[in-house]
Amino acid sequence: xxxxxxxNKIMDAGEHLFALNGFHRASLREITAIAxxxxxxxxxxxxxxxxxxxxxxxRRITPLNGIREERMGRVIETAEAENxxxxxxxxxxxxxxxxxxxxxxLPESLGFFMMVNRCIMDSSGVQRKYFMGLxxxxxxxxxxxxxxSLPHLSREVVYMRFMFTIGSMAHTIRxxxxxxxxxxxxxxxxxxxDFSAINEELIKFVTSGMEEV
Amino acid sequence: xxxxxxxNKIMDAGEHLFALNGFHRASLREITAIAxxxxxxxxxxxxxxxxxxxxxxxRRITPLNGIREERMGRVIETAEAENxxxxxxxxxxxxxxxxxxxxxxLPESLGFFMMVNRCIMDSSGVQRKYFMGLxxxxxxxxxxxxxxSLPHLSREVVYMRFMFTIGSMAHTIRxxxxxxxxxxxxxxxxxxxDFSAINEELIKFVTSGMEEV
DNA sequence: GTCTATACGATGATAGAC
DNA sequence: GTCTATCATCGTATAGAC
Numbered sequence: 001x002x003x004x005x006x007x008n009k010i011m012d013a014g015e016h017l018f019a020l021n022g023f024h025r026a027s028l029r030e031i032t033a034i035a036x037x038x039x040x041x042x043x044x045x046x047x048x049x050x051x052x053x054x055x056x057x058x059r060r061i062t063p064l065n066g067i068r069e070e071r072m073g074r075v076i077e078t079a080e081a082e083n084x085x086x087x088x089x090x091x092x093x094x095x096x097x098x099x100x101x102x103x104x105x106l107p108e109s110l111g112f113f114m115m116v117n118r119c120i121m122d123s124s125g126v127q128r129k130y131f132m133g134l135x136x137x138x139x140x141x142x143x144x145x146x147x148x149s150l151p152h153l154s155r156e157v158v159y160m161r162f163m164f165t166i167g168s169m170a171h172t173i174r175x176x177x178x179x180x181x182x183x184x185x186x187x188x189x190x191x192x193x194d195f196s197a198i199n200e201e202l203i204k205f206v207t208s209g210m211e212e213v
Numbered sequence: 214x215x216x217x218x219x220x221n222k223i224m225d226a227g228e229h230l231f232a233l234n235g236f237h238r239a240s241l242r243e244i245t246a247i248a249x250x251x252x253x254x255x256x257x258x259x260x261x262x263x264x265x266x267x268x269x270x271x272r273r274i275t276p277l278n279g280i281r282e283e284r285m286g287r288v289i290e291t292a293e294a295e296n297x298x299x300x301x302x303x304x305x306x307x308x309x310x311x312x313x314x315x316x317x318x319l320p321e322s323l324g325f326f327m328m329v330n331r332c333i334m335d336s337s338g339v340q341r342k343y344f345m346g347l348x349x350x351x352x353x354x355x356x357x358x359x360x361x362s363l364p365h366l367s368r369e370v371v372y373m374r375f376m377f378t379i380g381s382m383a384h385t386i387r388x389x390x391x392x393x394x395x396x397x398x399x400x401x402x403x404x405x406x407d408f409s410a411i412n413e414e415l416i417k418f419v420t421s422g423m424e425e426v
Numbered sequence: 427g428t429c430t431a432t433a434c435g436a437t438g439a440t441a442g443a444c
Numbered sequence: 445g446t447c448t449a450t451c452a453t454c455g456t457a458t459a460g461a462c
Contacts, residue, residue, distance in 0.1 A: 024237035038430050121330045163388050164381040164418045171380020174334055205377045208425040209418035
């Protein structure tokens, strides 16, 4: 195994500390100290603290959205082979399920999802715009497929309901974070959380809301 | 009209700047300058920047939750008079509706709701704990009423679905913020947003998900 | 190309005079 | 209650070593 590059070591330390302390409480001095790098290396490799944040996000969002789109592709193929539209549940499952699987398989990614949430609501707009740029292509593909499976609804209503779905999903992640009672000292998820049960409940909830006449 | 106290002037200026620039981009020097107060007055009146943030939140959350509980009380009274359980939709309406009415009637409160969102997901936990402490009594009252109206569901499932509901609501507020194209220079909501339509769609969505068998 | 040492301006916080 | 002065720490920028 090759020694991780300075760039990667900074990103690893940053992901951990941003998730633990939030953006403005995590200092670059602490991040670089843990990474064994010089303070100035952040600006050399990333340009600024904000850009470092964005790079850490992108590292995980891109593969996650890849999984989502791949599953959506399979759902559409199967439906086409059977000469039907994909069901709303199939589409929403392709979108939602990878999220909780991601957290379940890689618990440290919970911190990454908290960073995502912070981005979504960045009041100043800078981070939100960057994040939306990363998400937009995937979101649009699902949105259009959902419109195809819900032809009796106006596109505005489908859009709103898709946003409600995203909100439910985002808040589920926050719920998981709140269940973390490891005392603010480190990130951990209790062993006894049934991810698959939460996942099924979430899919049931949003499918029902999305299909409402 | 009495001259607003220094304390109140700082809170007004803080609410505006926190909403506009986010927590860590809004500086106490700018806030106190606008409020016509001295920098040190923040620490004297509130203790810290974080505590100022919390005080601004509490000022609006308390009356908002008052409206929610009052409406829930009327819903329960009506149902009791008719010898039935309140419907899920009645309960969720009492919880959800005041939010969008608040924003519609008081557009500058959109900033306050962005502050709420920031609190919900504060990774370090400090703000989240404070905020949850403010919300908990109201949340519990609605949770118990919902359990009463959904006796065939386990309490865990009702709880999860209530969390999904809150997530949808929170993301709706973020949606409104994203529709704000006033150029990051000031807060404003486009005139042509139909709050009541969004409100009805949201209630329809969460009621359907909550009632799912 | 990478990395380091160092310096600069701005910030949140605090102590003490009034 | 309010203000001035001061402090440690922060993100950032740059000059120069390897």
